[in-house]
Amino acid sequence: MVDLRLECETVRKILTGFIDNEVRKAGFERVVVGLSGGVDSALSAFLATEALGPQNVWAILMPYRTSSPESAAHAALVVNTLGIHSLTVDITPMVDAYFAGFPDADHVRRGNKMARERMTILFDHSARLGGLVLGTSNKTELLLGYGTLYGDMASAVNPLGDLYKTQVRQLARHVKVPTVIVEKQPSADLWAGQTDEAELGFTYEEVDKVLSLLVDQRCEVPDLIAEGFDEKFVRAVYHKVQASQYKRRLPVIAKVSSRTIDRDFRYPRDWGR
């Protein structure tokens, strides 16, 4: 009933065409991408390199002192495999300087701060290099809200946002992202031993099926329960999608004028492009 297999060669063509088209239409030819060492940013970098050429892709590596050395090694592997430009900016000094004033901050606050610190660096290099920030968020994390608003969710062009995590892995294998990156446990790498699946409480295989039925196939929660999915699990997923809706929209604007941005002032993003 759920078949998330991709015709990878077609998707590759569509996504590289998308990057080329959207970047050039905006008047740019370069992109800047934050490489974490994980499969999402690796795949984004691979697709951008195919679309724009290695000379037009700038990878920024932004480790924190607790980041796993393996992540840095995997990011370097991507840079070397593709022959793209790279630059490392250690975010430890700025993040630690900030939390020196708030020593009680928990994991979530620290993780969000790191994600937003990285965002400011990416956008600064976007201005410095004249390149658009390339997004790396996939459909699974966008739907679950498993990302930091204005942090890793911020970008100008996102080629992966309509692919579930399990589909990102398929496509990554197809375009020959190194196996060690495709097969490792996904992690936000905010603290030692953290993995996405432990934190979320389910596997990507499981949640992608439920999301695909709810979103793409327009099933209702009772349809999934009737299909034999665990009710608690399905309701938890549905709740996450609903609770994170605000992250996928512009801030809500109080309507007072006769024509309000995004309500009745509606132009395509590609307006004039």
Next chain:
Amino acid sequence: MRRFRLAVAQIAPVLGDVEKNLALHEKVAREAISQSVNLLVFPELSLTGYFLKDQVTSVALAGEEPALAALRNLSQRVAMVVGFVEEAPGHRFHNAAAYLEGGEIRHIHRKVYLPTYGIFDEQRYLAAGGRVRAFDTALGRMAILICEDMWHPATVGIAAWDGAEILLCPSASPGRGLGQAEPFQNSSTWERVIRAYGDLFTCFVVYANRVGYEDGACFWGGSEVVGPTGASLAKARYLEEDLLVAAVDAGTLRRARIANPLLRDERLDLTLREVERILRGQAGEGPGG
């Protein structure tokens, strides 16, 4: 109809820029003329791009607009179907396609079915057309149906019963549904539908789809010319610009209609009676009995 060469201009129009798109149309028309093409079919909203939203009113043209003069002139050398936003009297804006021939506009079709679901929002911005008509040209009797019009088989029937030998379908179909289908789920459905129409209505079907990206949506191309037995006569590339050329001739049409005299046997009187009964029922409680 006589034997002639037709072509589909599988282009990527620039969203909201009529001037650039006019230049693109002229360029493709000259290329078609150099290949001895007699009829050149552009995709839906080829002069404006598709996901216009609030730009609809800014890019609209009246039928006799000077902006179209260059294309009307070129139509003395190659007949053309071009897509545009038509501002009709009363400031109604239509998703329209014009048939240009011999320096004149021979026919304008205004899209009847405006999709307003999923990624589509046409009824918010556009007025629906109210006619489906076949029309005579120097090359034969034709009808234009724009994209979603084709998903309502009655409009195709009307065009065929009105004598159309060639069904022209400008389209702007964004690819949706990635899976095992090539390249999209909706593209394979389109292919089944147009081949079935060629077969069922024993007419040529010219499907002119566009390519390019708008706001991240990708138009899949794959334009096609289908013959009156449902056979695919020519097929454009997926996802890339193309100029698809095919020859069509009266002999193929005649033989198909002899082998399969479906139009001869059509019972329009019966259809009309039953449609009227259904309409009476809908005005009352539900499907008529």
